[in-house]
Amino acid sequence: MTRFLSVKGKALPLPLFLPVFELDNPFVDIDMLGQDFGFGAIMTNAFFLYKHRERKTEVLDKGIHEFLGFDGIVVTDSGAFQQFSGPLYLKNKTIVAFQRDIGVDVISPLDLITPPGDKRTVASKKMLATIKRIGQVLPLSGESTLIGVGQGGRFLDLRGQAMEMLAELGVSYAALGALVPFFNRNHDMEFVGRVIRQARAILPKSVPIHLYGGGDPLELPFYMALGCDIFDSSSFVHYALGGWYMTPYGALKREEMDLKNPPYFCPCPQCSQGIEKVYQDKVSLARHNLWAIVHTMKKAGGLLKEGLLDEHLMHIAARHMELFPSSRLAGSWQALELDREA
Numbered sequence: 001m002t003r004f005l006s007v008k009g010k011a012l013p014l015p016l017f018l019p020v021f022e023l024d025n026p027f028v029d030i031d032m033l034g035q036d037f038g039f040g041a042i043m044t045n046a047f048f049l050y051k052h053r054e055r056k057t058e059v060l061d062k063g064i065h066e067f068l069g070f071d072g073i074v075v076t077d078s079g080a081f082q083q084f085s086g087p088l089y090l091k092n093k094t095i096v097a098f099q100r101d102i103g104v105d106v107i108s109p110l111d112l113i114t115p116p117g118d119k120r121t122v123a124s125k126k127m128l129a130t131i132k133r134i135g136q137v138l139p140l141s142g143e144s145t146l147i148g149v150g151q152g153g154r155f156l157d158l159r160g161q162a163m164e165m166l167a168e169l170g171v172s173y174a175a176l177g178a179l180v181p182f183f184n185r186n187h188d189m190e191f192v193g194r195v196i197r198q199a200r201a202i203l204p205k206s207v208p209i210h211l212y213g214g215g216d217p218l219e220l221p222f223y224m225a226l227g228c229d230i231f232d233s234s235s236f237v238h239y240a241l242g243g244w245y246m247t248p249y250g251a252l253k254r255e256e257m258d259l260k261n262p263p264y265f266c267p268c269p270q271c272s273q274g275i276e277k278v279y280q281d282k283v284s285l286a287r288h289n290l291w292a293i294v295h296t297m298k299k300a301g302g303l304l305k306e307g308l309l310d311e312h313l314m315h316i317a318a319r320h321m322e323l324f325p326s327s328r329l330a331g332s333w334q335a336l337e338l339d340r341e342a
């Protein structure tokens with residue numbers, strides 16, 4: 001059965017990828033995302049709009065959809081990454097009210113980022129404070145959907161507690177915060193996978209789970225299989241800037257790519273001119289990377305619905321390990337499979 005993200009009269013089938021849109025980023029323009037790629041939902045940063053005086057006035061006046069020129073689902077983050085000192089409770093309320101007032105569909109509270117290095121007492125405090133903030137602003141979110149963000153750092157039980165508390169609060173959308181540093185470790189999905197599986201087991205099936213910052217087409221199908229529904233990332237741009245060409249089996253730099261026998265024949269408009277050309281132009285490369293994500297979401301999403309995703313994961317892992325023998329992908333997936341059997 002297809003599940004949907006439904007907000008303010010708009011509904012999109014899950015799983016869903018939200019490309020990150022940044023106003024001053026020359027690599028992404030809104031028509032490209034909406035029209036060329038057909039994205040029905042995007043993610044953007046509300047804090048950058050809030051702190052920019054002219055833009056703030058304009059977006060309050062026009063509303064976010066007209067301001068951006070995008071009528072799909074707009075998800076915003078609150079600038080938690082940019083937060084500094086100050087009366088944070090007030091700031092949490094202020095930034096949530098701002099997102100509501102500009103008509104954002106899915107809004108974020110000002111959560112407390114918990115890096116993997118945080119010790120248990122700190123991680124626990126931040127997780128509880130984040131939950132408290134969510135409780136404080138739930139009644140302020142109006143018709144918008146408020147994201148229940150789970151923190152907890154590197155502690156699985158704290159992350160589980162966060163999900164239980166979010167379920168009690170009755171959130172209708174949940175996100176897993178501050179996991180990016182974990183999946184940047186040589187494709188080791190073990191911890192992130194456990195966090196996703198645990199969240200899926202605790203939250204009602206109707207609550208979609210969003211993995212903040214998830215955007216490597218290699219890993220997305222695995223996270224989907226574990227029960228994650230929504231991803232957002234600007235990885236396609238960052239990878240392009242670093243010279244990486246994304247494939248479903250891992251990203252390759254030009255010198256790693258066998259052009260005579262590429263691991264993946266990409267059907268995107270960029271690659272029709274030849275991969276060599278795509279490598280030479282960062283804008284082309286970013287677009288190709290975004291297509292690689294789109295194709296991955298479509299394929300894995302379809303297989304998930306048909307109950308055939310597991311076999312496909314075996315294929316991805318095998319092909320990836322041929323290309324990157326020292327990767328932790330297959331090993332970490334095996335560990336997650338063993339968890340399931342235990």
Ligand SMILES: [Zn+2]
Pocket residue numbers: 266267268269270271288289291292
């Ligand atoms: Zn391509």
